[in-house]
């Protein structure tokens with residue numbers, strides 16, 4: 001799988017697998033094994049998904065079967081949740097150390113702030129900067145940020161521009177302005193819920209179905225290619241071994257510019273994960 005360079009030269013795979021609502025160890029083991037077999041090396045987790053250990057165990061099992069693949073070939077990210085930011089008052093070092101100990105992953109390729117918890121996200125970010133400088137985490141980023149949150153980080157003295165921003169992005173929520181802001185600042189964008197969870201409104205959308213037929217791909221493949229053509233890294237979740245290949249075999253076709261515009265025009269600011277108390281005005 002090809003990769004993209006972050007601003008610090010760390011390489012991130014062009015597509016990654018998510019683990020929210022991956023509840024069964026056997027599914028996780030099968031999905032990770034299938035992924036590694038097909039050269040898919042990027043994985044996303046979070047304390048709140050309760051999949052950090054399950055994912056890491058699956059990775060260790062798969063690595064033991066593939067002597068040609070090393071930990072350093074993989075890209076694993078996790079997050080700092082709001083309760084950790086609040087409990088540690090921004091000092092989140094112990095949660096990262098505990099995570100690394102229980103998963104035996106040695107380091108994280110990327111650590112993200114899960115939501116901009118209003119009172120603690122700047123302090124949390126500054127603590128992450130220290131962990132980054134120590135090499136415990138290879139890159140740092142944020143999720144669910146709006147432009148004002150980036151501006152506040154700068155105003156409050158953050159010194160490292162986030163390497164990555166992860167946000168909900170799909171054809172019903174394309175986030176043009178935010179994506180352009182990130183591009184202008186050298187921040188790579190990960191698109192979460194890149195399939196809008198395949199809710200019926202998107203799975204049955206006439207435009208997407210017509211274009212999928214035109215390119216002889218599935219609606220899911222069309223949407224995932226739409227993200228990669230925008231230069232985004234989709235993080236797609238499936239519990240199905242069969243869909244790992246479908247969701248990552250997306251580089252054999254190119255979406256024409258007019259069709260990219262047509263898909264972008266489906267935007268209706270529709271979100272599965274609403275901004276609420278975690279994402280207030282300031």
Ligand SMILES: NC(=O)c1ccc[n+]([C@@H]2O[C@H](COP(=O)([O-])OP(=O)(O)OC[C@H]3O[C@@H](n4cnc5c(N)ncnc54)[C@H](OP(=O)(O)O)[C@@H]3O)[C@@H](O)[C@H]2O)c1
Pocket residue numbers: 017018019020021044045114143144166167191192193194195196197198218220221235236237238239240243246247273
């Ligand atoms: N930072 C954040 O705040 C945040 C928030 C939400 C999610 N995330 C991350 O992003 C990842 C992906 O987001 P998501 O899980 O919300 O949504 P998603 O990846 O857009 O959609 C997942 C859903 O689509 C189904 N699906 C997957 N591939 C399919 C295919 N080819 N055809 C038909 N259905 C398919 C899956 O079912 P099956 O499992 O049955 O295949 C699942 O129900 C998460 O797992 C998580 O790692 C981050």
